[in-house]
Amino acid sequence: MKLSAQEEYGLRCLLQIAQHPGPDPVQISELATGEGLSPEYVAKLVRVLRQGGLVTSTRGATGGYRLSRPASEITMQQVIEVLDGPLFSEAFCQVHTGQGVSCIHRPTDCSVRTLWRWVGGALQQVLEKITLADLLNGPKSMGVRLFEAGQNTPLAGAEPSL
Amino acid sequence: MKLSAQEEYGLRCLLQIAQHPGPDPVQISELATGEGLSPEYVAKLVRVLRQGGLVTSTRGATGGYRLSRPASEITMQQVIEVLDGPLFSEAFCQVHTGQGVSCIHRPTDCSVRTLWRWVGGALQQVLEKITLADLLNGPKSMGVRLFEAGQNTPLAGAEPSL
């Protein structure tokens, strides 16, 4: 339930790419000095971002990275999924090897699973509303969006079909 | 941003302890067979729960574990904190070694930090409302509580002082 390093630094790199002025792509070295990370590590992070379809790269001299689509069309939900996989997978209870007394053998009333569905739903509710552009525009923009989200569909909206 | 094994299994054990009928404490062996885990592993999990103050133990023959307070007074927030530490620590940005361009040197407008504050706030909002008792009473109880929480203070309530 904690943020992984890959999520934290991956997001920071993505922000720098989004923030970059001019038509030129951002180079790994820029990202590295900007975030205070080693170029090798940044290379690894942006590879994940690229394979996840969030950025595109051009190789060779003068190469670098660009967002694959406008910042306003990249949600935090997508970013986190790319950097760390889905928040709560469907196969969750199968993966955890408990012999079923409270889960596999009684899949309909597994209260633990229900809890995580709820929590995951609430989280997703928030993460889907926030885009990269919101982060670039600062807290104000984010606040407005979240407030609107809260008004339209309170937490009850996160209910994932009990 | 994923659930750790310790969180998942620790919570399941705690639920079994809470669910246990009669005045006798629950023994490690019961928990182990109930969840399909090795007794040794359960012992380790339950140690964390005890050190976190969620359960009390009695030693010797006929010993075992009990909740340290009523299930309705144990929130998911507390459980997760015991099993995996605080969700978002205050020292978060200090820990992550980025040389500050977007954070340490400009601590007041670090958009990443603001994001996590929001997300953490929303999460906490949900986790504080759900108690062990709710999980035992099943989805209905949980749904009602969350809905009420959503009504009184929508997501806006999670705003942590922008």
Next chain:
DNA sequence: TCTAATCTATACCATTTAGTCAACAAGGCT
């Protein structure tokens, strides 16, 4: 064509987390 700058890939080591093992401490029971 050559070179330098850049991204790409894989292998590697360190740290953390998951889970096991074995020796020990404490309390009930005969």
Next chain:
DNA sequence: AGCCTTGTTGACTAAATGGTATAGATTAGA
């Protein structure tokens, strides 16, 4: 007292994650 059942502890191995190193592929420009 002695024994047996139970919790307690710390050390240990295995797997996942965090982060580094190195060799290779691609392109702009001289």
